[in-house]
Amino acid sequence: MQGVGFRDAVRAQAQRRGVRGWVRNRRDGSVEAILQGEPAAVDAMLAWARRGPPGARVAEVIAGPATGDLDRSYEGFDWLPSA
Secondary structure (H helix, E strand, C coil): CCCCCCHHHHHHHHHCCCCCCEEEECCCCEEEEEEECHHHHHHHHHHHCCCCCCCCCCCCCCCCCCHHHHHHCCCEEEECCCC
């Protein structure tokens, strides 16, 4: 869901947990992210994403491996423009 600071909250949660990658809004209203890090940290991020920040309405979280150009190493956690 967009409009509740979801991307900023994802980035803050990722930085707190030492997770690398990025987050961006999609034109269809969904949010997309790449998460890399220790398995427990990534699992914690996914659990958090199922609730989201206050005011968020999360319908579902779909997780899977990164493919193609997205399957690479990331440094830090970025907030990307909408796609």
